[in-house]
Amino acid sequence: MVESKKIEQVNVRYAPSPTGIPHIGNIRTAIFDWIYSKSKNGQFIVRIEDTDRSRYDPHSEQSIFDSLQWLGLDWDQGPDKTGINSPYVQSKRKHFYVEAAEKLVKSGHAYYDDTTPGELEALRKRQKANGEPPRYDGRGRFRSEKDISNSRDKGLPIVIRFKAPKTGNLEFYDEVRGKISFNLSEIDDFVILKSDGMPTYHLAHIVDDFEMGITHVIRGEEWIPSTPKHQLIQTALNIKPPKYVHVPLIFGKDKSKLSKRHGAKSVLEYRDEGYLPEALFNYLVLLGWSPGDDTEIMDKSEIVKRFTINRISESPAVFDPEKLEWMNGIYIRSLSTTNLAQRILPYLEKPEKDGGFSDTIERPINSNLLIKIVPHIRERLKTLLDVKELIDFFYLESVCPKIDELVPKTMDTASTVKCLYASLNLIKNAKDFSAQCLENIFRLQAEKLNLKPGQMFSPIRISVTGKRIAPPLFETLEILGKEKSFQRIKNAIDMLEK
């Protein structure tokens, strides 16, 4: 046996904060996390970063898990599991952070500060007025133990700040961009433990990533500027840093970071609008990564197989809803009839107000009928939500076509009525009600009436479906059946003759 290098177990985490429903940009990071962990046979860990109590929203915490689940991003460790690194919620790990912060104070890397928010604001204001960069001036470094305990007695808020070196250079290696360096004069004494006893992100994630053995921190590019702070903490705590993978941001149409302001939709909204999770996954992974050739349509396993960090791009990507829609169509068309019908059904079942079928249509929805319809609408769909509009006439008792739509521009009412009467006869006398057969006899009839096929089919289509845009006519008639087809054309004639 060849000597095998011991390969380090890869541990990746997705660490969202429950302050809102995950949107596209946020979940794309989770996708990268997941893919990378899978590609390395590592662990995918979900950790909830709820250290900001004022912004905490329990509802969004649930939506985080719903989003991951829907996209098929299964996690190996997380709040719902009792893993070796439990608990996976920061508010339940407070003691780790307090301990670390106090340790830093003892070792002289941090200090208590009783500067009030008001004083801080005044400081920033003054700096701005003087054209100076707004930065904490380190005044707390000179507070004595006595000062602090006095303030504490007065009930003033006390924080712990990290004592950042004033000079020198800091450099770190980003797996996507290479070396990035900062001047330490840029970094002020930042807060690591807030006055409510909770840690800031900077402290909390460093402690947790270390405790949980995270090997790769995959996060958005917006974190690059605070990475030196994280390095400082690591050095002071004598912690070996993980590898950093800063992925490019996703932009909205206006080329700025995607956010709610763009109407950036949450993952769950895409679900509700009839997007397939595999399509969204595929589309999103292509925003900031490519396999190196022109392949675009790839399933999860292929993506996992081909994924490498060095193919993550350095530049931001604009989210293009149109391309997502196109890709969704590709995935819809690739589904088998029964599978597609199964996926469509829940959308139809929903109450009318939530985008489902009209409430006048009986539930449960007839799925055998749906399976018959699906082959004829498959290539007409961009989203599963499109289905309703396209096929509701199959399920309705009757339809009411618009008179002005019934009469083609190239015909008048009299000739339209004539054409419909002829159709009525054909339908009544048809022995074989198959699409193929119907098409034959209707084409023959058109010739007799001296009409172009399209000309003749149009009034029939509208009579029967109530719509201008519909699935192919003869398949529609076949599925609808003789009786309903007859009835609806009859009804259209009545309308025109009135």
Added chain:
RNA sequence: GGCCCCAUCGUCCAGCGGCCUAGGACAUCACCCUUUCAAGGUGGAGACACGGGUUCGAGUCCCGUUGGGGCUACCA
């Protein structure tokens, strides 16, 4: 303002010094197919931000300019 990151068609990507008169995809336009709408097919238009280097040779490496973005909280 300061710091950091980024820079190929409108958009997403390919290109990692010669294979590039720059390739693919979405969108767009034209045509074909056609019973509506789609889907599909064929073709067209469309980009290396700019200026300096390095090199026999630069979209590809370096520097600068410009432009865009991010960060600059007791938010993450």
